[in-house]
Amino acid sequence: MTYGSALSCLADPTRRRIFERLRSGPAAVSVVARGLPVSRPAVSQHLKVLKDAGLVNDRPDGTRRVYYIDPDGLGELRAWLDQFWGAALDSFKNDLEPQLASRPRRKP
Amino acid sequence: MTYGSALSCLADPTRRRIFERLRSGPAAVSVVARGLPVSRPAVSQHLKVLKDAGLVNDRPDGTRRVYYIDPDGLGELRAWLDQFWGAALDSFKNDLEPQLASRPRRKP
């Protein structure tokens, strides 16, 4: 259930901004924190959550720590999302009105 | 920013279960509530949130209210997600190591 944690992560606006910042390339924690309205420790905590969810990875660089997007986590999320497409969906929406299988009424 | 609310919605496990239940076809509120460990009003509240996010729609059916997945909301979410793919991503991950543009060091 790793897509669950991925969704939890990206539900937070600040975490989304961090993630979108990383889309333009790897960056160290303080670099990411610059331009965000929260403190650097907050960014550290967010990055930890993102990493636990498999959405980012990090790499040491001196005293710095460079974070970058991990496509694997995104892949799982996308795979889960794609389960919701298919012919059935549109046929349902466009009022073909299938007969609602389990529908206990008082009298047939 | 409707993908934001979509992500918030699907971050909740109960809401995900409701959404996945609807994947197998439209269903009334009490039918959805059956098989879930929460009360029926809770399901009603969740469905309202899902509807506000554009992920589901509803249709009256007597005293019942039939909910079904709205592909439009899913589309926006998917479009946002797709922004994170591209050649850049994999080149970043596989240690091609771009030079980290903004990197103030004490001495060059």
Added chain:
DNA sequence: ACAAATAGTAAGCATAAACTTACGGTAAGA
């Protein structure tokens, strides 16, 4: 060796939100 820079962690607080029970409202069948 010492100082500076960078980052992670702990403790504490405040807000959001998910759930329950109770109530009101509408549509259908006898």
Added chain:
DNA sequence: TCTTACCGTAAGTTTATGCTTACTATTTGT
């Protein structure tokens, strides 16, 4: 008409979590 089934909303409680301010650790450069 009156009863039953179904649904949404209000009020209130509890839990989760995002943020801040310390503090500690590690690495680099002089």
